[in-house]
Amino acid sequence: MDDRIRDHAETLVDWSARIEAGDDVVVRVDEGAHDLAVAVAETLGERGANLVTVATSEEVRRAYLRAHGAEFDTDPAYELALYEEADSVLTLGGGRNTAATADVPADRTQRYDRAREGVREARLATDWVSTVHPTRSLAQAAGMSYDAYREFVYDAALRDWEALAEEMARLKDILDAGSEVRVVNEGTDLTMSVDGRTAVNSAASVVYDSHNLPSGEVFTAPYDTAGVVTFDVPMTVRGREVRDVKLTFKDGVVVDWEARQGEDVVTEVIETDAGSRQLGELGIGMNRGIDRPTGRTLFDEKMAGTVHLALGRAYEACLPDGESGTDSAVHVDLITDMTGDSRIEVDGDVVQRNGLFRWEAGFEEEPTEGTDGS
Amino acid sequence: MDDRIRDHAETLVDWSARIEAGDDVVVRVDEGAHDLAVAVAETLGERGANLVTVATSEEVRRAYLRAHGAEFDTDPAYELALYEEADSVLTLGGGRNTAATADVPADRTQRYDRAREGVREARLATDWVSTVHPTRSLAQAAGMSYDAYREFVYDAALRDWEALAEEMARLKDILDAGSEVRVVNEGTDLTMSVDGRTAVNSAASVVYDSHNLPSGEVFTAPYDTAGVVTFDVPMTVRGREVRDVKLTFKDGVVVDWEARQGEDVVTEVIETDAGSRQLGELGIGMNRGIDRPTGRTLFDEKMAGTVHLALGRAYEACLPDGESGTDSAVHVDLITDMTGDSRIEVDGDVVQRNGLFRWEAGFEEEPTEGTDGS
Numbered sequence: 133m134d135d136r137i138r139d140h141a142e143t144l145v146d147w148s149a150r151i152e153a154g155d156d157v158v159v160r161v162d163e164g165a166h167d168l169a170v171a172v173a174e175t176l177g178e179r180g181a182n183l184v185t186v187a188t189s190e191e192v193r194r195a196y197l198r199a200h201g202a203e204f205d206t207d208p209a210y211e212l213a214l215y216e217e218a219d220s221v222l223t224l225g226g227g228r229n230t231a232a233t234a235d236v237p238a239d240r241t242q243r244y245d246r247a248r249e250g251v252r253e254a255r256l257a258t259d260w261v262s263t264v265h266p267t268r269s270l271a272q273a274a275g276m277s278y279d280a281y282r283e284f285v286y287d288a289a290l291r292d293w294e295a296l297a298e299e300m301a302r303l304k305d306i307l308d309a310g311s312e313v314r315v316v317n318e319g320t321d322l323t324m325s326v327d328g329r330t331a332v333n334s335a336a337s338v339v340y341d342s343h344n345l346p347s348g349e350v351f352t353a354p355y356d357t358a359g360v361v362t363f364d365v366p367m368t369v370r371g372r373e374v375r376d377v378k379l380t381f382k383d384g385v386v387v388d389w390e391a392r393q394g395e396d397v398v399t400e401v402i403e404t405d406a407g408s409r410q411l412g413e414l415g416i417g418m419n420r421g422i423d424r425p426t427g428r429t430l431f432d433e434k435m436a437g438t439v440h441l442a443l444g445r446a447y448e449a450c451l452p453d454g455e456s457g458t459d460s461a462v463h464v465d466l467i468t469d470m471t472g473d474s475r476i477e478v479d480g481d482v483v484q485r486n487g488l489f490r491w492e493a494g495f496e497e498e499p500t501e502g503t504d505g506s
Numbered sequence: 507m508d509d510r511i512r513d514h515a516e517t518l519v520d521w522s523a524r525i526e527a528g529d530d531v532v533v534r535v536d537e538g539a540h541d542l543a544v545a546v547a548e549t550l551g552e553r554g555a556n557l558v559t560v561a562t563s564e565e566v567r568r569a570y571l572r573a574h575g576a577e578f579d580t581d582p583a584y585e586l587a588l589y590e591e592a593d594s595v596l597t598l599g600g601g602r603n604t605a606a607t608a609d610v611p612a613d614r615t616q617r618y619d620r621a622r623e624g625v626r627e628a629r630l631a632t633d634w635v636s637t638v639h640p641t642r643s644l645a646q647a648a649g650m651s652y653d654a655y656r657e658f659v660y661d662a663a664l665r666d667w668e669a670l671a672e673e674m675a676r677l678k679d680i681l682d683a684g685s686e687v688r689v690v691n692e693g694t695d696l697t698m699s700v701d702g703r704t705a706v707n708s709a710a711s712v713v714y715d716s717h718n719l720p721s722g723e724v725f726t727a728p729y730d731t732a733g734v735v736t737f738d739v740p741m742t743v744r745g746r747e748v749r750d751v752k753l754t755f756k757d758g759v760v761v762d763w764e765a766r767q768g769e770d771v772v773t774e775v776i777e778t779d780a781g782s783r784q785l786g787e788l789g790i791g792m793n794r795g796i797d798r799p800t801g802r803t804l805f806d807e808k809m810a811g812t813v814h815l816a817l818g819r820a821y822e823a824c825l826p827d828g829e830s831g832t833d834s835a836v837h838v839d840l841i842t843d844m845t846g847d848s849r850i851e852v853d854g855d856v857v858q859r860n861g862l863f864r865w866e867a868g869f870e871e872e873p874t875e876g877t878d879g880s
Contacts, residue, residue: 153576154579156582156583156584156585158584161561163540166537166563166565166566169561169563169566170563170565170566170569171569173566173567173569173570173573174569174570174572174573175573176570176573177569177570177571177572177573177574178573178574178575180574180576182579182582182584182585183566183570184560184582184584184585184588185560185561185562185563185566186558186559186560186561187535187543187559187560187561188559189540189543189544189559191540191544192540192543192544192547192557192559193547195544195545195547195548195551196547196548196550196551196557197551198548198551199547199548199549199550199551199552200551200552200554201552202527202554205528205556208530208556208558209530209591210530210532210556210558210587210588210589210590210591210592211530211556211558211588213584213587213588213590213591214558214584214585214587214588215584216584216587217583217584217587218584
């Protein structure tokens with residue numbers, strides 16, 4: 133077995149999920165993730181944890197959903213019991229065809245998911261972590277060779293998480309102490325308030341309330357957004373490509389928008405409800421293992437040198453007790469590149485310039501001629 | 507998809523497990539059985555049943571067991587809850603390597619299974635059915651091409667089960683009404699009592715208390731066995747090949763034994779405990795779709811024109827209420843071919859001669875010269 137698969141499993145079990153002897157662990161395995169499942173099983177065995185393996189084949193799901201014409205039962209007792217009694221749920225993504233469920237009617241999937249809302253909540257009440265095993269299908273979706281894609285995934289997932297968590301804590305402290313964040317790049321000059329909000333140090337571990345491996349971002353819940361932002365990193369939203377989305381905010385609300393491609397889906401998202409016109413998340417990517425967008429939010433939004441903003445729902449962890457942030461049925465991330473002529477300011481202090489944080493070698497306190505606004 | 511896979515799924519769901527709308531169904535999927543899982547999911551969707559898919563990869567199991575050096579937890583609550591709350595459990599066998607767990611220490615597996623005795627009981631308390639999806643690995647183990655093996659499996663599993671159940675009911679009635687069974691072939695002349703015992707019409711359906719697809723045998727729990735039997739169908743017992751096992755019974759107990767190959771494992775079985783010296787089962791194969799032994803008991807013992815006897819534990823379904831049959835830690839099936847110069851008698855009446863039942867075309871009431879004893 134490729135040593136990296138074993139490292140991936142150990143990072144998942146030890147760093148991310150903090151599994152201990154006697155823990156009741158559900159491992160959910162996508163059809164192409166068998167090799168990772170073997171390595172995870174080995175690691176769980178070594179730790180003395182218990183193991184139930186659930187298959188999450190998308191082809192099985194497709195066949196079931198297409199055939200099931202009736203109402204779905206609400207939260208079947210046996211499935212609910214499995215997750216309610218579990219301590220941890222590890223989801224190993226990695227299918228063999230990203231379009232495997234392309235011909236399942238969207239409303240069928242929605243009805244199924246709605247009927248299983250309690251099962252989902254039970255799963256999210258455990259120490260859950262989602263990761264991805266590199267498959268040829270995912271390599272294809274990323275436009276990469278299998279070999280290069282594996283390298284890419286392991287570069288992203290096998291970080292020195294402890295060191296990164298410490299670095300991210302510095303940014304979290306700045307955001308938590310700050311009131312106003314300003315994001316500037318070519319096509320963007322946006323201010324938003326973060327006063328009273330708490331940033332999450334998303335260091336790919338349940339102890340940081342971070343449930344994805346890889347992770348590597350600091351995010352908070354902004355409000356009172358004003359200005360203009362252009363998202364120049366290519367994204368796929370609801371299965372459709374969007375390019376160069378430009379949003380104009382006034383008093384915390386989107387008042388104007390356009391896109392070079394996919395404007396219809398952007399409109400669809402924005403017009404969902406009141407909350408979908410506001411930001412729910414400001415996230416700052418800090419994972420230097422992710423060096424390019426691959427069309428998969430799990431990776432793209434963590435990319436060092438990017439900022440992402442989400443229209444819609446805010447994360448509860450960022451909000452003061454009892455205060456509600458942006459509420460919405462949607463949460464759609466859009467990403468802008470900060471490695472060009474860019475900066476992030478907190479209360480007027482430049483925290484990051486041209487993709488480099490103030491604590492990084494090469495950071496310029498004052499911009500040299502030609503790097504800012506010229 | 508191969509139509510036979512769909513037929514297999516429908517036979518499993520409708521005939522065998524009798525799944526109805528709203529049933530909570532666990533589908534356990536071996537690594538090579540994905541195609542059957544897709545077809546089963548489709549059928550379950552059509553019937554409006556609920557679906558949880560558990561992966562039963564032997565490589566995952568191997569990795570977990572080898573790594574787990576500590577004591578196993580007894581019946582983990584989450585796994586127990588899944589099966590306790592389930593209505594049906596469908597097990598889809600079909601791995602990619604029949605030797606996948608060959609390097610797991612036997613005592614490790616035994617300790618694991620013992621710790622999960624409650625989970626197993628919960629599973630067996632549901633309407634469970636086990637079947638096999640033909641894989642290249644199983645074809646290899648049977649010494650057959652993949653194409654021929656698929657043909658073989660579907661011939662065995664896709665019977666007219668209703669008609670076969672009716673035919674098997676005739677044999678069950680004869681055995682239930684009878685007192686003494688005599689089995690005769692070259693190398694065999696064995697009598698046993700079945701008085702007071704109830705035969706099971708194993709017609710591959712939970713309504714017949716029959717939990718394997720394919721099935722197709724009638725079995726009961728004999729006692730007071732006397733005489734000699736030779737098992738000429740090649741078998742694999744505990745991973746070792748046994749050939750031409752010959753047992754001599756007196757007063758219900760094995761008093762002498764020999765084997766052309768594998769005598770040591772036969773000795774091991776017989777010397778397990780008091781019950782392992784007695785018969786726990788007399789089974790009569792009636793599945794005409796199974797035309798050759800393939801080294802897998804699930805198929806071999808159902809083969810039309812064979813009789814199998816098991817050393818060890820009897821099935822409770824065959825015993826009168828409150829009466830205990832042969833009790834043992836083992837249940838090892840051995841098979842003898844009845845298509846040669848052979849007969850099965852019940853209380854002196856010939857029920858089957860040379861592999862043909864008395865209700866079949868070609869059955870000879872009185873043997874013609876040369877077919878009996880010459």
